[in-house]
Amino acid sequence: SAVISQKPSRDICQRGTSLTIQCQVDSQVTMMFWYRQQPGQSLTLIATANQGSEATYESGFVIDKFPISRPNLTFSTLTVSNMSPEDSSIYLCSVEETPNEQFFGPGTRLTVL
Amino acid sequence: AQKVTQAQTEISVVEKEDVTLDCVYETRDTTYYLFWYKQPPSGELVFLIRRNSFDEQNEISGRYSWNFQKSTSSFNFTITASQVVDSAVYFCALTGGSYIPTFGRGTSLIVHP
Numbered sequence: 597s598a599v600i601s602q603k604p605s606r607d608i609c610q611r612g613t614s615l616t617i618q619c620q621v622d623s624q625v626t627m628m629f630w631y632r633q634q635p636g637q638s639l640t641l642i643a644t645a646n647q648g649s650e651a652t653y654e655s656g657f658v659i660d661k662f663p664i665s666r667p668n669l670t671f672s673t674l675t676v677s678n679m680s681p682e683d684s685s686i687y688l689c690s691v692e693e694t695p696n697e698q699f700f701g702p703g704t705r706l707t708v709l
Numbered sequence: 710a711q712k713v714t715q716a717q718t719e720i721s722v723v724e725k726e727d728v729t730l731d732c733v734y735e736t737r738d739t740t741y742y743l744f745w746y747k748q749p750p751s752g753e754l755v756f757l758i759r760r761n762s763f764d765e766q767n768e769i770s771g772r773y774s775w776n777f778q779k780s781t782s783s784f785n786f787t788i789t790a791s792q793v794v795d796s797a798v799y800f801c802a803l804t805g806g807s808y809i810p811t812f813g814r815g816t817s818l819i820v821h822p
Contacts, residue, residue, distance in 0.1 A: 597756070627808070638800065638812045639754075686752050696742040696804045700754035 598623050598691055600701035608707045609679055616675045617704045619689035624669035629698065630662070633686040642687075645672045679708045711736045713803050715813035722791055723821050730786045730799050730816045738762075738805030743777065743784045748815070749797040760784065791820045 599622040609615050619628065630642040642662055643651040651664040666672045676683050684707050690698040712735040722728045734743065745757040758768060760777050768775045772789045788795055798817045802810040 629809075638814045641809055644809075688754060690754075692808060696808060697744075697756075697759055698810060699756055700746075703752040703754070705752055 597699050598625065598693055600689065600691060600699060602687075602689060602701040602704050604704060605702065606705040606707075608709060611680050611708055613679055614675055614677045615679065615706060616673050617687055617689075617706075619672045619674070619701055621670045621691055625691040625693065626669070627692045628666065628672045629690045629692070630664065630672075630674045631688045631690065631700075633688065633703075635684065639688065642674070676706065679706075681708045684708045711738075711803055711805055711807075711811040713801050713811050713813035715799075715801055715816050717816045718814070719817040719819065721819045721821065724792060725790050726820075727787060727789050728791050728818065728820075730788075730801075730818065732784045732786065732801030732813060734782050734784065734801070734803045736803060736805045741803060741805040744802040744804075744810065745775065745784075745786050746800045746802065747797045748800065754800070757786075788818075791818075793820050793822050796820045 601620045603618045628645045631639045632642055633639050641654050642657045643653045643664055645651045645664050645666040647666045647669050661677055663675045686703045686705050688700050688703045690700045692698050714733045741762045743760045747755040747757055765777050774787045776785045796819050798815045800815045801813040804810045
C-alpha cells in the first residue's frame with residue numbers, strides 16, 4: 597500500500613491564526629481526501645481533492661475555512677483558517693489506491709487555544 | 710442512505726480474554742464493501758480488512774477474525790486472547806455506490822494487563 601506522511605504531526609495554535617497541513621504520498625494517486633475527527637468522534641469527510649480541479653466540499657465545510665491545494669498527484673495541503681477552539685481535531689488525509697479502499701495518513705493532531 | 714452502527718461505545722477486558730466488536734450496517738446498494746480500521750492512541754488509522762458484499766466467507770488473520778453475515782447485515786470482529794497492545798478505537802466502515810466511506814462511531818477497546 598502507499599506510504600502516506602503528514603506534516604506537522606501535531607501543533608498547538610492560537611485562535612484566529614491559520615495552519616496548513618501537508619500530505620505526501622509515495623506514489624501517484626488520483627483521489628485524495630481530507631477528514632476531520634473531533635475529540636471522541638468518528639471521521640467526517642471534509643473534501644475530496646483531485647489534481648487539476650477544485651476540491652469538492654461536503655456539506656458543512658466551505659472553501660474559505662478549509663482551502664485545499666492539489667498541485668500534483670502525490671501532494672495536497674489543507675489549511676484550517678481563522679481557527680477557533682472548535683477546530684481542535686485530528687485531521688487525516690487518505691488516498692484511494694484501489695476502488696473503494698482508502699488508506700490513511702498518520703494524522704495531524706491540532707489543538708487551538 | 711448508508712448507515713453503520715457500532716452499538717458498543719467502550720469495552721473493557723482483561724488480557725487473554727476473547728472480545729467481539731459488533732458492527733451492523735444499512736445500505737441499499739447490492740455491491741458494497743465493509744472495512745475495519747484500528748486507531749491506536751497515536752491517532753493513525755490502520756487498515757485491518759476489506760470485505761466485499763459477495764464474499765461471505767469468514768476471515769481469520771492471526772488472533773483476528775471477522776464474521777460477515779448478510780442475513781443480519783453484520784460484520785463483527787473478534788480478537789482472540791486479547792493483548793494490551795490491542796487497546797485502541799476500532800472503526801467499522803462501509804462504501805457502496807459512492808466511494809465515500811460511512812464510518813461507525815467507533816468502539817473503544819481497553820485491555821487491562
